[in-house]
Amino acid sequence: MTLFDAGGGPAPASSPRLRLVVAYDGTDFHGFAGQRPDPETGAAVRTVEGTLVAALARVLRIEPDALGLVCAGRTDAGVHARGQVVTVDVPTEGVLDLDRLRGALNKMLGPEIVVRACTAAPEGFDARRSARWRTYRYTIVNRPEPDPFRARYAWWVPEPLEVAQLRLAADPFVGEHDFASFCRKGPEGSTTVRTVLSSRWLAPGLEEGVLTYEIRARAFCWQMVRSIVGTLVEAGAGRRRPGEMLAILHSGDRSHAGRLAPPHGLCLWEVGYEQ
Amino acid sequence: MTLFDAGGGPAPASSPRLRLVVAYDGTDFHGFAGQRPDPETGAAVRTVEGTLVAALARVLRIEPDALGLVCAGRTDAGVHARGQVVTVDVPTEGVLDLDRLRGALNKMLGPEIVVRACTAAPEGFDARRSARWRTYRYTIVNRPEPDPFRARYAWWVPEPLEVAQLRLAADPFVGEHDFASFCRKGPEGSTTVRTVLSSRWLAPGLEEGVLTYEIRARAFCWQMVRSIVGTLVEAGAGRRRPGEMLAILHSGDRSHAGRLAPPHGLCLWEVGYEQ
Numbered sequence: 001m002t003l004f005d006a007g008g009g010p011a012p013a014s015s016p017r018l019r020l021v022v023a024y025d026g027t028d029f030h031g032f033a034g035q036r037p038d039p040e041t042g043a044a045v046r047t048v049e050g051t052l053v054a055a056l057a058r059v060l061r062i063e064p065d066a067l068g069l070v071c072a073g074r075t076d077a078g079v080h081a082r083g084q085v086v087t088v089d090v091p092t093e094g095v096l097d098l099d100r101l102r103g104a105l106n107k108m109l110g111p112e113i114v115v116r117a118c119t120a121a122p123e124g125f126d127a128r129r130s131a132r133w134r135t136y137r138y139t140i141v142n143r144p145e146p147d148p149f150r151a152r153y154a155w156w157v158p159e160p161l162e163v164a165q166l167r168l169a170a171d172p173f174v175g176e177h178d179f180a181s182f183c184r185k186g187p188e189g190s191t192t193v194r195t196v197l198s199s200r201w202l203a204p205g206l207e208e209g210v211l212t213y214e215i216r217a218r219a220f221c222w223q224m225v226r227s228i229v230g231t232l233v234e235a236g237a238g239r240r241r242p243g244e245m246l247a248i249l250h251s252g253d254r255s256h257a258g259r260l261a262p263p264h265g266l267c268l269w270e271v272g273y274e275q
Numbered sequence: 276m277t278l279f280d281a282g283g284g285p286a287p288a289s290s291p292r293l294r295l296v297v298a299y300d301g302t303d304f305h306g307f308a309g310q311r312p313d314p315e316t317g318a319a320v321r322t323v324e325g326t327l328v329a330a331l332a333r334v335l336r337i338e339p340d341a342l343g344l345v346c347a348g349r350t351d352a353g354v355h356a357r358g359q360v361v362t363v364d365v366p367t368e369g370v371l372d373l374d375r376l377r378g379a380l381n382k383m384l385g386p387e388i389v390v391r392a393c394t395a396a397p398e399g400f401d402a403r404r405s406a407r408w409r410t411y412r413y414t415i416v417n418r419p420e421p422d423p424f425r426a427r428y429a430w431w432v433p434e435p436l437e438v439a440q441l442r443l444a445a446d447p448f449v450g451e452h453d454f455a456s457f458c459r460k461g462p463e464g465s466t467t468v469r470t471v472l473s474s475r476w477l478a479p480g481l482e483e484g485v486l487t488y489e490i491r492a493r494a495f496c497w498q499m500v501r502s503i504v505g506t507l508v509e510a511g512a513g514r515r516r517p518g519e520m521l522a523i524l525h526s527g528d529r530s531h532a533g534r535l536a537p538p539h540g541l542c543l544w545e546v547g548y549e550q
Contacts, residue, residue, distance in 0.1 A: 002434060014348055023423050023424075024423055025426070061500065068495065106421070110421045110423075111422065111423050111431065112423060113423070114420050114421055114423055115420075115421070145385070146381070146386035146389055147298070147389070148299055148387060148388070149298075149300060149355070150387055151300070151387075152427075156386065204483065
């Protein structure tokens, strides 16, 4: 089998940039980005990017460094993705069979990493810079006992949460705010002002005690969703009033927000583009 | 903390038999039953029973052999349970606090094994002999690509399945039949006649491409559900007619049935009792 035949989904040779939609179970990865060695042990750290780049390089028989991978959201260690978007530049003069490329990648990487779509990127398209918004979902199991089948993908909160309070507390995040209280500091001089387009708890599904929070923003600061969820849960448990959320935002002081929700309940759900 | 205080749910000292409802992720267990060593390596094989008994013995400070554990369904390696029922005889003269016992077990075993309920068993109650029926569910992901978040708990079948054919093929299993064609032989002279109370595909949920088969029977033969599901899937894929199911049943010949569906899609869902 060669990937350079004409086939189901040929990419024009003039546009060697591919757009991949990728889902992954983040449990056993040290986050999406990087292929750097562990500073303590010197051993290579296992990342989604490193794993994906190695597979692409092997399938396409090119150097990993040549791919120039860019992603829409650099998820942290343990965070999952259903709709991560990635662009890669494939230095080839031939015509790629993209359906076969996708199949070969999924055979190597699935079911831990699954390439859901693989298409030729439009002219000038960049997974990060072209993104209009990102949507994250955070899942909580709110029951007295944990759930063996949700344990990898949801935060177990045994104390009872009031959904009405959770909903009230979620509202104030919509709009343009300085999220300094709800994120870890980035590089010196970088802004923590972000625009949240929606912030809501989804209507309950069939399974009792499963709560899902969804937030959409143009972009997010580091650990912003987990910090917001951790604070919302304190409101749901009655330890904070929903009205406090705006005050915490205005304080700009991270110590006023709640504890960070654990990474395994978080999932990069969808990324929106104009094209 | 002592478990022998009077407390939330005291068991009468005259009935030292407990009834536990247990959920578990079977992925990393060699099935429910047994604590026997591996015949090849001599190392102890990790089972749900062995893990549960060790925790009970540690919490109650008694010998593991004294517990006389009995379960409703001896699930195979890799099979999960949501509603396994277990009875254990606790040789103690004190009054047990069953809520605390449950909490202590879940702290040690969760979220891989979760004790969902722990109550005093009624007089003469036995998890296996008192059971009136067992219900198993089998989940299939029927999409061109695997699903990272369902991979542990569902069988990925990429070829398209016709739900109407799956439904037609499921019907003939209801009733009393000799299931010799759909199970592995038990001990010499044991019967393979079983009574199936219902056999159906559940109405689809919100998630596209997730198919769930549910079968309820008074009791099951070894590997019966996986053999039925493997054969149903061949009907759904168009490689068999639904009308063949009765003929396979009547043949009594295991080579006429389909291949065995993998264990990880199977879950012991619920066990029914009169009391």
